[in-house]
Amino acid sequence: MTTIPIWDTQQTPELNISAADYSLLTDLYQLTMAACYTGEGLEQKQASFELFVRRLPEDFGYLIAMGLAQALEYLEKLRFSPEQIAALQATGIFAHVEESFWSLLAEARFTGDVWAVPEGTAVFANEPFLRVEAPLWQAQLVETYLLNTINYQTLVATRAARLRDIAGEQATLLEFGTRRAFSPQASLWAARAALAGGLDATSNVLAALQLGQQPSGTMAHALVMALSAMEGSEGEAFSAFHRYFPGAPLLIDTYDTVAAAQQLAEKVNSGKMQLSGVRLDSGDLVSLSKQVRSLLPEVDIFASGDLDEWEIAKLKAAGAEIDGYGLGTKLVTGSPVNGVYKLVEINNIPVMKQSSGKVTYPGRKQIFRSYAEGKATVDRLGLITDTPLAQETPLLQLVVKQGQHLQPPPTLAEIRQRTAASVTSLSEQTRRLDNPISVPVEISSTLQELTEQTKKGVGSRE
Structure with missing residues (x-):
């Protein structure tokens, strides 16, 4: 048989x-x-x-x-x-x-x-x-x-080390590459290598917990759109998410980035919200970050969106007001190491x-x-x-x-x-x-x- x-x-x-x-x-x-x-x-x-x-x-x-x-x-x-x-x-x-x-x-x-x-x-x-x-x-x-x-x-690890070197020690660098890594197994290895190479945290929950780390992340545009549609406004979406996760940065570029920052500034200035950070995922990051900084001077500004070490160098050279970066696609893919x-x-x-x-x-x-x-x-x-x-x-x-x-x-x-x-x-x-x-x-x-x-x-x- x-x-x-x-x-x-x-x-x-x-x-x-x-x-x-x-x-x-x-x-x-x-x-x-x-x-x-x-x-x-x-x-x-x-x-x-x-x-x-x-x-x-x-x-x-x-x-x-x-x-x-x-x-x-x-x-x-x-x-x-x-x-x-x-x-x-x-x-x-x-x-x-x-x-x-x-x-x-x-x-x-x-x-x-x-x-x-x-x-x-x-x-x-x-x-x-x-x-x-x-x-x-x-x-x-x-x-x-x-x-x-x-x-x-x-x-x-090499990409992470280069990113840290260019961004500087004060910048917060987060690994967001799980959805772009070459496999679920690769996403775990990528998270480990990124942290060992100099990044501060990973959004990959399994990797973080297996490595004894705290996972870190923000929110997606889907939440803003879903809650805006169901609860009446983008501001209500921000308030709802902030109510459950007060320490998480808010993603503010779903509709009008500057208008969103203005709404949040009013809540922060009136004492209705203690905001730790906001994230920009699109648009002219130099101009937008400067406008957001003027409205929210005490709030950390994070940037994401297919960033790499060259883009971060350009942003810094142009005077962008950015405190941290979310790194994904270009961190976990790119030129192979042909060992x-x-x-x-x-x-x-x-x-x-x-x-x-x-x-x-x-x-x-x-x-x-x-x-x-x-x-x-x-x-x-x-x-x-x-x-x-x-x-x-x-x-x-x-x-x-x-x-x-x-x-x-x-x-x-x-x-x-x-x-x-x-x-x-x-x-x-x-x-x-x-x-x-x-x-x-x-x-x-x-x-x-x-x-x-x-x-x-x-x-x-x-």
Whole structure:
């Protein structure tokens, strides 16, 4: 009798994910390669893979590494259930693999080491965010999930850090991107990365509560229109919402922004309302914010509506009277972080990719960062056997040893502080939005020598 896989679409049409599904959230070729390694007797050979970007997104002078916590959680929970193995077998794709492959999956646990830069650290092109040192089949299998979480969270954290840098420390920055994130799962990661990157709060209730934070938000135009229609006026809509949520900002651009501000000013000045803030979501934000400020001088003004770091810079330069920003679409989408995950050593043999435009450096590496007067001046990419020079700090740290975490994860506040310190340590030319210049990354003499030897085949199996 044929067993129907538990993921048959007629039984489970929802495309949701839980920790129990992590093992199958991968590209097919990770499993087929693992099966091939097993058949060739190579599955337990020690391998090292490094995750890095070849180049930064356009107009980015740096990246803020993020997503390590979720990557380590994935490695810790990596398992294959009997049902999952049966589902793989039922596909027919693995009909010719060795039986030992299924035994390998049944007993699967991540037993390797992980080196990583701490979340919130600024990194540059060709610098490894992390390195996985593990039996070949394990190190290969985890590629897809690691890239997924680290690439996306790094993108959002970097955008958040840039937004904070441009808006300034006094501005309130709120993450509103849930409806624009690429999936419900992505919305949770985006909220976390945004907070760790420097934003103050998120409107995503689940993310906020899971992270021990207070969710934050305002109101939508629908409420203003619905209550205006049913209760007689926009002013009545404001009064009703304010009655239940006196601390929430009111959205005042549904009809006539200035007229709405005038109505609210009368209530505030007469003592009928204590208003904390208003939000502008459309129109000429510079002109409107100045008019609203003149009417409500003690009230915080928030702006939203497809804003990004460039728009905020323009608003500030034009003298807009804005105290905070709601960031959504352009924070959680945009230019992708094209991180890659490449084999750098197998069975103590350094290896490298030599494809045109995609050359990689061989061997296990370390990033050595130099500081002068609190500023990062230059990075040196070397081998793990290199010795730090004076004023250099090694960035990659051992975080998992033989499958076991070596220390508890840092708090969100600690990561946020590290992000702020990382950005502050960068020069103005690296932080600027237009034509930024990254911190120079030098290649150590030992890494250069190993690269040349590997190109020539020195050190490869005879």
